[in-house]
Amino acid sequence: MNKDFKIIYMKTASKYFLIFGLFALIFGSCVKQEFDEPEKTNVPVGTVLTIGDLRQMVIDSIQNVVGATNYRFTSDYTVYATVTMDENRAGNLYKSAYIQDSTGAINLQFLNSGSLYEGDSIRLNLKGKLLLEYNGAYQIDSIDIEKDIVKIATNKSVTPKTVTIADLMTGAYEAQLIKLEDVQFILGDLGKTYADFESNTNRTIEDCDENQVLVRTSGWATFYSETLPSGKGSVIAVASVYGSDIQLYIRSTDEVSMDSARCGGGSGIVYLNKDYTDANVFSGGWIQKQVVGTISWSIYGSTNPAASISNYTGGSNQACENWLISPVINLASATTPILSFRNCSGYTGDDLTVWVSTNYDGTSAPSSATWTQLSFTLAVADPYWSWTDSGPVNLTPYKNATTYIAFKYTGTSSNGKTWEIDDIIVQEQ
Structure with missing residues (x-):
């Protein structure tokens, strides 16, 4: 091979290697982009409803009909919403989640556990599902996560509504993500943990006017054994109801910030x-x-x-x-x-x-x-x-x-x- 041919060959080879490299980069990027997109499924859409529509249906079809306990969808209806609390983050729910849109919020009950997470934007098909009221809480029952839900996007956070305990007592925020400020756990609960082992447990939060609301925690939650904070501050939680009791479900103790002086002063330290x-x-x-x-x-x-x-x-x-x-x-x-x-x-x-x-x-x-x-x-x-x-x-x-x-x-x-x-x-x- 003469010197001139060798130079031409090397230049040509380098050019082709560069072209092949660019193609690999382009197609590799395309493949990764498709992989990162949420999975698509053949879940029908049908008529779109809001959560506000669903809650009104509970009132119209169940509460106002003698003997009615639930409503079953027999055709394709869909609701779009964002998951505000799931069973996977801290285990404070079981086969359950809460979703919310601009018109309200509602609890979901699943047939099976699955990969549904806080911040998921979803489309839920309602055909065959039960819409019901259970001890004051509005629910959609009999949901198969894999068959009935399509993830549209992830990491879509919902901003909690800042309310008071008095606001919660009206029942207007059932199933919604809320935030309480200037609250504390009552003296009788200080020194205790969020829950007893393998037992659903109620603790009580109060404001400086002595208005109180329950905090309910599963004995299987990852934070059940953590000691309650003794100071005053804020908490983010999902508001729920059971019978005549308004109760809060905490998603994580990272959202409980109570390190200020208690109402009336003092640290509330428990010895x-x-x-x-x-x-x-x-x-x-x-x-x-x-x-x-x-x-x-x-x-x-x-x-x-x-x-x-x-x-x-x-x-x-x-x-x-x-x-x-x-x-x-x-x-x-x-x-x-x-x-x-x-x-x-x-x-x-x-x-x-x-x-x-x-x-x-x-x-x-x-x-x-x-x-x-x-x-x-x-x-x-x-x-x-x-x-x-x-x-x-x-x-x-x-x-x-x-x-x-x-x-x-x-x-x-x-x-x-x-x-x-x-x-x-x-x-x-």
Whole structure:
């Protein structure tokens, strides 16, 4: 090969390599563009309805017709909407989602789980679907995600409507994405988690006017075990209804921002919380000291369990002195700590007393330490079992790294009350 031919060959080859490279880039880009587009399916369109139309159909076809419980679509109708909450993001729904358009919102109930996500813009075919009202909530039932829904686009966020708790109580925002500002979880919920394990759980949010609304969380949600925030702030959620209760579904704790001072001031920091929902008197480090007799604290009730004690056993009263003592409470950095709890009683006998110590060692007999009796609002025995709030018990004089609270129960061989206690909280005022 001579030198001139070699040069011409190399130039020609380079030109073709460049052309082939450009074709590959162009066609490669085209293929990627088609791959990124939402999947198309042969789902019919038919007559287009808005969510507002659907909600009106519930009123016209169900609520106003005696004996009607649902409406089934028998021909092709379609609704276009955006998914505001799905079952995949945090597991706070199951085979369910919420969608919204400019006219309203509604809940979807699925036959199967699937790849439908918050922010998906969808077209839903309604043929064969049930439109119904379930305990006040409007729903579309019997949806097959793969067969009935077409994704048009993704990542289409819906801006939540900023409302008040009073607004929610009107029912006008059922199924819609909303935002509450200047709200907080109630004192009785502080220190608790969003839900109990594998159990749907209600917590309560309030504003500074003491208007309240429920927050309902699945025990299978990814955030169920996170502790509720103790401050005041905002929350984004989907508003729903069950019977007479308005309730909120949180999509993620990233949308719960409560780190400002609570209504009336204070941080709401919780140092101790014992509510017996685990049906265990002694979990969390609680102990009892049976100074006289063998009478013991136990759990009473299954729906709303509480700690209970009675000296009536085997057909007679037993003389006893029992101390139920908390785990150590570190109040060294506290500002204005308070104790609160609920109590109720029945029958006749000595009153329950409450004590505080800063030099108890956590294991020895109560007599080994100095205890100070605390004043609180005591339940009365008549009427029996009338739950009474203790009121805030000031613990400021006992701010110490080794503070203990104790409930002292006594009875004689001739009489003795039955006492129950619940919702024991030590927190900042």
